[in-house]
Amino acid sequence: MIEVKNLSKEYGSLKAIDDVSFSIKKGDVVGFLGPNGAGKSTTMKIITGFMAPSSGSASISGFDVFENPIEVKKRIGYLPETPPVYSDLYVHEYLKYVAQLKKVPKDRINTLVNRAIEKTNLGSVQNRLIHHLSKGFKQRVGIAQAIVSDPEVLILDEPTVGLDPKQVAEIRDLIRELRGQHTIVLSTHILPEVQATCERVVIISKGKIVAQDTIDNLSKLEKGQGRIFVRLRKEVSDLKSVIAGIDEVMSVDQGTSKKEWRIDFKGDDETIEKVSSKIVGNGLGLIELTPSKVDLEDVFLKLTYGMEKGG
Amino acid sequence: MSSIMTIAWKEFKGFVKSPTFYIMMALLTLILSSLFTIQLQRFFQMGSMAMSQPGMGGQLNIHYTVFLNHLQILNLLLIFIVPAITMRLFAEEKKLRTFDLLLTSPLKSYEIVIGKYLGAMLALLVVFGIAFLYPLGTAMFAKFNWAPLLIAFFGIYLIAAIYAAMNLFCSSLSESILISYVMAAILNITVWFVSQGVEFADSQWARNILEHISLSFHISGLIEGTIRTNSLIYFFSGIGLFLFLNERVVESHRWR
Numbered sequence: 001m002i003e004v005k006n007l008s009k010e011y012g013s014l015k016a017i018d019d020v021s022f023s024i025k026k027g028d029v030v031g032f033l034g035p036n037g038a039g040k041s042t043t044m045k046i047i048t049g050f051m052a053p054s055s056g057s058a059s060i061s062g063f064d065v066f067e068n069p070i071e072v073k074k075r076i077g078y079l080p081e082t083p084p085v086y087s088d089l090y091v092h093e094y095l096k097y098v099a100q101l102k103k104v105p106k107d108r109i110n111t112l113v114n115r116a117i118e119k120t121n122l123g124s125v126q127n128r129l130i131h132h133l134s135k136g137f138k139q140r141v142g143i144a145q146a147i148v149s150d151p152e153v154l155i156l157d158e159p160t161v162g163l164d165p166k167q168v169a170e171i172r173d174l175i176r177e178l179r180g181q182h183t184i185v186l187s188t189h190i191l192p193e194v195q196a197t198c199e200r201v202v203i204i205s206k207g208k209i210v211a212q213d214t215i216d217n218l219s220k221l222e223k224g225q226g227r228i229f230v231r232l233r234k235e236v237s238d239l240k241s242v243i244a245g246i247d248e249v250m251s252v253d254q255g256t257s258k259k260e261w262r263i264d265f266k267g268d269d270e271t272i273e274k275v276s277s278k279i280v281g282n283g284l285g286l287i288e289l290t291p292s293k294v295d296l297e298d299v300f301l302k303l304t305y306g307m308e309k310g311g
Numbered sequence: 312m313s314s315i316m317t318i319a320w321k322e323f324k325g326f327v328k329s330p331t332f333y334i335m336m337a338l339l340t341l342i343l344s345s346l347f348t349i350q351l352q353r354f355f356q357m358g359s360m361a362m363s364q365p366g367m368g369g370q371l372n373i374h375y376t377v378f379l380n381h382l383q384i385l386n387l388l389l390i391f392i393v394p395a396i397t398m399r400l401f402a403e404e405k406k407l408r409t410f411d412l413l414l415t416s417p418l419k420s421y422e423i424v425i426g427k428y429l430g431a432m433l434a435l436l437v438v439f440g441i442a443f444l445y446p447l448g449t450a451m452f453a454k455f456n457w458a459p460l461l462i463a464f465f466g467i468y469l470i471a472a473i474y475a476a477m478n479l480f481c482s483s484l485s486e487s488i489l490i491s492y493v494m495a496a497i498l499n500i501t502v503w504f505v506s507q508g509v510e511f512a513d514s515q516w517a518r519n520i521l522e523h524i525s526l527s528f529h530i531s532g533l534i535e536g537t538i539r540t541n542s543l544i545y546f547f548s549g550i551g552l553f554l555f556l557n558e559r560v561v562e563s564h565r566w567r
Binding site for chain 2: 048049050051052069070071073074076078080081082084085086087088097098100101102103145
C-alpha cells in the first residue's frame with residue numbers, strides 16, 4: 001500500500017530524514033513514533049505529496065508520489081499538525097468544500113459529508129462557524145476533513161496534541177473505529193496513544209528509523225528481562241546484600257526512600273519467588289511487590305535517547 | 312475546471328460574507344457619490360451656460376465630462392481597492408496553514424491560482440456593479456450612447472484585472488497580509504507613475520517605450536470607445552505573465 005524507499009530530505013545542511021525505508025500493508029494501523037524534531041512530520045509531508053524529498057521515492061497504491069501526485073492525493077486524507085480549517089466557514093460548508101476539492105463525485109458528496117460528521121460526532125456543531133469552535137472541535141473538524149473523501153490512506157500528524165484527556169480518548173476511539181476501513185498512519189510522541197491504537201510501530205529518531213515491528217514484538221525486545229518494585233515495612237540500608245545469593249538479579253536500585261526498591265532481573269516467575277522468599281525470610285516486612293514488564297516506553301527511550309548517550 | 316470554479320466560488324463567498332468588504336464598498340460608494348454629483352452638477356451648469364451662449368455647446372459631451380472622470384476616479388481608487396481584495400488570498404492561507412489543504416488536494420498549481428484569481432475578479436464585479444449604478448441613475452433623466460460607456464467600463468475592468476494579477480502575485484510572496492497589501496499597492500502606484508511618466512519623458516525614444524508599457528496609453532482607446540487588438544494583447548499578456556509567476560511561486564512550495 002505505502003512503499004517508502006531510501007527517502008532523504010535536507011533543509012540546507014540540516015538532514016531532516018536520512019535514508020528512511022518502510023512499507024505499510026493495506027489495512028494496517030501504523031504508529032509513527034519519535035521525539036520532537038525526529039522527522040515524523042517531514043516524512044508524512046513527503047508521503048502526502050506536500051513536499052518533495054531530496055532523494056528516494058515513495059508510492060501509494062502503486063502510484064509514485066512525484067510522478068503521479070494527483071492520483072496519490074485522491075487516495076489520501078491528511079491531517080497536518082495544525083488542522084487546515086477556514087474559520088469563516090460553517091462546519092458543514094467547509095467539509096463540502098473539502099469534498100469538492102478532493103474530487104468526490106457530485107452524487108456522493110452529501111453522503112460522505114454526513115458520514116464524516118457522524119463519525120466525528122460533529123452533528124451538534126455542523127451549522128456553526130469554525131471560528132467559534134473549541135480547539136478539540138477544530139481538531140475533530142480536521143479529522144472529518146481527512147476522512148470526508150473516504151480515502152484509502154489516512155495520514156494523521158499528531159491528531160491528539162493539545163486536547164484534554166476526554167477528547168484524547170474520543171479521538172483514540174475514533175481512530176480505532178476507522179481501523180479496517182482505511183490504512184492509517186499516525187504520528188505521535190505520546191506512547192500510550194500508540195499502544196492504544198496501533199498494531200505496528202515505526203520508531204524514528206534523528207531522521208533515521210531505529211525500529212519497526214509489531215507492538216508485541218517490540219515489548220519483548222528484551223526477552224526474559226523483568227523488573228519488580230518492592231515496598232517494605234522496615235527500612236533497609238542495602239537490599240542488594242540481602243538478596244545477594246540470587247544470580248538472576250542484575251541490579252538493585254533504591255526508590256524514593258529506604259523502604260522502596262527496584263529490582264531488575266533476568267529470568268522468570270521463579271526468580272520473583274526467590275526474591276520474595278528472601279525478603280520475607282529476612283523479616284523485612286514485605287508489603288508490596290509489583291512485577292512490571294519492560295514496556296514500550298523503555299524500548300522507546302532506549303532506542304531514541306539511549307543511542308544518544310552511547311554515542 | 313470544476314475545481315477552479317469551486318475555489319473561485321468559495322473565495323467570492325468569503326468576500327461577500329466578510330465585514331471588511333462591506334466597509335470597503337461603503338467607502339467606495341461614499342467617494343464616488345460625492346464626486347459624481349459634483350461632476351454632474353458642473354455638466355448641467357455648463358449645459359445651461361451653453362444654452363444662453365450659442366456656439367459653445369459643441370464640445371459638451373456627457374461621456375467625456377462626466378463618465379470618463381467618474382472612471383478615472385474609479386481607476387485611482389482601484390490602486391488601493393484591488394490589493395485589499397487580493398491581499399488575503401494567499402498570505403492568509405499560508406499563515407493559517409490552510410494552504411496545506413490545497414497543496415495536498417488533487418489540484419494542479421495553476422488551478423489554485425486561476426481559482427483564486429477568478430474569485431478576486433468576481434469580487435471586482437461587485438465594485439464595478441456599484442460604479443455602474445451612477446450612469447444607470449443618470450440614464451433616468453438623460454439620454455446618451457451606451458456602447459462607448461460599456462467599452463470604457465470594460466477597459467477599466469481590464470486595468471483592474473491586471474492589478475489583480477499583479478497583486479495576487481504579491482500575496483503569494485508573503486505570509487503577512489499587511490506586507491502583501493503594501494507591496495501590491497506600491498507596485499500599482501509604480502505602474503500608475505509609469506503612465507504619468509510618458510508626459511515627462513524628453514526623448515522620443517524613451518517616450519515610445521514608456522507609452523507602450525503604460526496602462527493609460529492602452530486604455531485611452533478603450534476609454535474613448537474603440538477596441539484595439541494591440542491593447543488587448545498587452546492586457547492579456549500582462550495578466551498571463553503575472554499568473555504564470557504566481558503559479559511558479561505556488562509550485563515552488565512543493566519542492567522546497
